Amino acid sequence: xxxxxxxxxxxxVIYNAALDVLLLERADHPGYWQSVTGxxxxxxxxxxxxxxxxFEETGLEAGLYPLTDWQLQNSYEIYPHWRHRYPDGITQNTxxxxxxxxxxxxxxxxxxxxxxxxxxxxxQDAAQKVFSPSNRVAILSLxxxxxxx
Numbered sequence: 770x771x772x773x774x775x776x777x778x779x780x781x782v783i784y785n786a787a788l789d790v791l792l793l794e795r796a797d798h799p800g801y802w803q804s805v806t807g808x809x810x811x812x813x814x815x816x817x818x819x820x821x822x823x824f825e826e827t828g829l830e831a832g833l834y835p836l837t838d839w840q841l842q843n844s845y846e847i848y849p850h851w852r853h854r855y856p857d858g859i860t861q862n863t864x865x866x867x868x869x870x871x872x873x874x875x876x877x878x879x880x881x882x883x884x885x886x887x888x889x890x891x892x893q894d895a896a897q898k899v900f901s902p903s904n905r906v907a908i909l910s911l912x913x914x915x916x917x918x
Contacts, residue, residue: 774808774854776847776862779819781805781836782907783827783869788915790895790908791877793826793884801900802888804907806864819867827887828878831869839914841866843903866907868914 782804783791795801807822809815816838823831843864847855855862874889890898896908 773856775810776855776859777809777815778806778862778864779809779815779822779867780843780864780901780904780907781819781823781831781867781869782904782911783823783829783871784892784911784915785871785873785889788892788911789874789889790892790911791827791871791874792888792890792895792898793879794886794888796881796883796885799885802898803901804899804904806901806904815865816867819865819869823869826880826883829869829871829875834872835870837868837870837914839866839868839907841907843906845903864903866903868907868911870915 792802792804795803805823805826807818809818819836820831823829844861847860847862852860877887879887892908892911896905899905899908
């Protein structure tokens with residue numbers, strides 16, 4: 770039986786100096802686009818979770834680039850069709866927001882079991898394309914939070 774997910778996750782908005790944002794299309798829900806996301810494993814710290822998830826989902830070494838913990842948490846209800854991944858009775862998740870600035874649009878290597886495609890989009894377009902409200906808010910705040918501003 771697979772290990773159940775912790776209701777503690779990271780959202781990592783990956784962007785470049787032009788504020789283009791990397792989006793990934795979910796394999797389990799085609800048409801659902803998002804930034805890198807994933808649950809904490811064991812007792813790893815949240816920065817380690819962000820670095821691991823970026824590598825697992827994109828092949829990028831997050832430690833080579835500026836990775837910023839925005840010290841922002843979002844609590845939200847887990848979509849019913851994903852609750853089976855969590856321990857019984859868990860309906861809420863706490864998401865911690867990070868941002869990773871790359872020097873340019875860098876090709877990525879997707880995890881085929883997690884994602885179908887990737888796209889680099891201007892931040893305004895990326896915000897409109899993501900399905901998650903918290904992901905949208907994070908992308909919309911990118912101009913005021915980015916290292917390039």
